[in-house]
Structures are given as structure tokens and as C-alpha cells.
Amino acid sequence: MTGRDCSIANALAVVGERWSLLVLREAMLGERRFDRFVRNTGASRDILAARLRTLVAAGVLRREQYSDHPPRHEYVLTESGRALQPVLMALMEWGERYATEGEAPTAWAHSCGEVFHPTTVCASCGAPAENDTLHLLRLGQVP
Amino acid sequence: MTGRDCSIANALAVVGERWSLLVLREAMLGERRFDRFVRNTGASRDILAARLRTLVAAGVLRREQYSDHPPRHEYVLTESGRALQPVLMALMEWGERYATEGEAPTAWAHSCGEVFHPTTVCASCGAPAENDTLHLLRLGQVP
Numbered sequence: 001m002t003g004r005d006c007s008i009a010n011a012l013a014v015v016g017e018r019w020s021l022l023v024l025r026e027a028m029l030g031e032r033r034f035d036r037f038v039r040n041t042g043a044s045r046d047i048l049a050a051r052l053r054t055l056v057a058a059g060v061l062r063r064e065q066y067s068d069h070p071p072r073h074e075y076v077l078t079e080s081g082r083a084l085q086p087v088l089m090a091l092m093e094w095g096e097r098y099a100t101e102g103e104a105p106t107a108w109a110h111s112c113g114e115v116f117h118p119t120t121v122c123a124s125c126g127a128p129a130e131n132d133t134l135h136l137l138r139l140g141q142v143p
Numbered sequence: 144m145t146g147r148d149c150s151i152a153n154a155l156a157v158v159g160e161r162w163s164l165l166v167l168r169e170a171m172l173g174e175r176r177f178d179r180f181v182r183n184t185g186a187s188r189d190i191l192a193a194r195l196r197t198l199v200a201a202g203v204l205r206r207e208q209y210s211d212h213p214p215r216h217e218y219v220l221t222e223s224g225r226a227l228q229p230v231l232m233a234l235m236e237w238g239e240r241y242a243t244e245g246e247a248p249t250a251w252a253h254s255c256g257e258v259f260h261p262t263t264v265c266a267s268c269g270a271p272a273e274n275d276t277l278h279l280l281r282l283g284q285v286p
Contacts (some may be wrong), residue, residue: 004169006249007236007238007242008245011238012238013161013242017159017161018156021151022151025149027192041147042147046144074151083237084237084275085274086233086236086262087237089263091151091230092151094154094229095149095152098202104150106150110270116265117267118229118263118264118266118272119229120229120233121262122262123259124258127255129253129261130178133254136251137258140248
């Protein structure tokens with residue numbers, strides 16, 4: 001069965017699984033190696049290997065050999081992988097507000113000096129993107 | 144096994160599964176009923192019922208009875224559910240750029256008159272949140 005024709009669904013076909021997004025979090029923190037991904041995400045090795053194959057096939061991560069003897073590989077974010085940062089920021093913000101008790105485990109500072117909280121604005125005019133500022137131009141169809 | 148203590152992981156414990164986010168997309172489009180969610184997401188009825196139970200238990204959707212005879216329920220976004228909109232916007236934007244061929248199936252206009260594309264800025268100063276504008280204040284630990 002297929003649902004509505006939709007860019008969100010297309011995105012989720014690539015990253016719509018928690019371990020995939022947690023691997024990308026680690027990659028954005030600078031990790032590149034399988035064992036570190038396993039340790040830092042808590043995923044099983046089998047699941048993580050499958051998710052990495054999907055992410056490499058989708059062009060989100062690039063697999064690079066860093067040792068010949070023995071042959072070893074690491075995983076590097078591509079441009080498309082780095083472009084997922086707003087997704088992770090939005091999840092972090094929501095998770096901090098609605099799914100985390102007490103102080104947020106991770107915190108970032110913005111270059112303005114304040115603790116960083118992301119907010120979503122219109123790329124054209126810079127004004128906030130709230131519900132009443134958006135209207136539908138066209139909607140993907142359900143087959 | 145548990146990975147890094149992290150608000151992203153906490154968020155994904157609730158919405159880290161593609162059908163959950165697709166149900167929330169439909170709820171944001173105004174749908175409220177099980178059969179419409181099934182049709183518009185393409186999820187199987189069993190999986191969708193399980194995801195709805197998780198989302199209700201997590202307080203993202205509220206289950207309301209709208210008919211007594213027969214008893215029927217619909218699902219309404221809570222404040223926490225509506226607060227997931229930036230996550231869906233970020234996924235839509237990434238999916239449109241990196242996972243969709245041709246024209247985006249769905250498009251929104253912003254009140255400024257332009258086709259809407261979301262961008263992420265610092266909530267304090269309004270400047271873009273790019274990698275070189277952020278530095279880590281603290282990082283959730285790996286047990």
C-alpha cells in the first residue's frame with residue numbers, strides 16, 4: 001500500500017527510523033566509525049549495519065576506506081547528510097521540551113552568545129512560520 | 144543497550160518511526176479518523192493502531208469519542224503534537240531537495256506571498272543556525 005505522494009514520506013523512506021537519525025547525530029558530532037556508532041547510539045550491530053547500508057545507498061553517508069591492512073572503512077556525511085541538520089535540531093528542541101525530564105543532556109551556544117534554540121522561519125522573508133501564516137498551494141494525492 | 148543521553152533520542156522514542164510521523168502529517172492536514180489515516184499514510188491497520196496507541200500514551204494525540212452509538216473515536220493533536228510541526232517542515236524540505244524527483248507533490252505559500260521554504264534560525268537573535276555559528280556547551284553522556 002502506498003499513501004499520499006509526499007516529500008515527507010520520501011524523506012522518511014531514507015531516514016524514517018530512529019537508529020538512522022541517531023547515527024546521523026553521531027556523524028554530525030564528528031564520529032565516523034562503526035564501533036563508535038554502535039556504542040553511542042545503543043543500536044545492535046546488525047541493525048546498525050543495515051541502516052548504514054541504506055544511508056550509503058541513499059547518498060546521505062559516504063563509505064571511505066581508511067586502512068588497507070586490514071581493510072577498514074569509515075562513514076562521512078555527504079552534502080545531503082549535512083542538510084539533515086535542521087531535522088535533528090527540530091527533534092532536539094521538541095525532545096527537550098516534551099520528552100525529557102530535567103535539564104537537557106546536550107546544549108549548544110549560538111554565536112550571538114545565547115543558549116541555542118532553533119526556530120523555523122520563512123526563507124524568503126525571515127518571518128516565523130506559524131500555522132496561520134501558511135496556506136496550501138497544492139497537496140500530494142493519495143492514489 | 145542504551146546510547147547517548149539525548150533529547151533527540153527521547154524524541155525518537157516517541158516519533159522515531161515513519162508511520163508515526165506520517166499520521167502526524169495527516170493530523171496537521173486536518174484528518175482525525177483511523178480509516179483516513181490508514182488510507183492517506185498507506186500503513187497497515189495493525190501498525191497504525193499500534194502507533195496511535197503510542198502517540199496517545201505520549202500525549203501527542205488525544206483520543207476523543209465523537210459518537211456514542213456505535214462508539215467511535217477520533218484523534219486530535221495536542222499542544223505537544225502541534226509543536227512537532229518544525230520537524231515535519233524540516234523533513235519536507237529535505238525530502239523535496241534530496242529524495243524527490245521532479246516537482247514537490249505538496250507546496251505551501253507563506254503570508255509574505257512566496258512559496259514557503261523553512262529555514263532554521265537562532266530563536267534569540269534570528270540569525271541562521273549554521274554549523275560554524277554553534278558550539279557545544281555540554282554533551283549527553285554515553286553510559
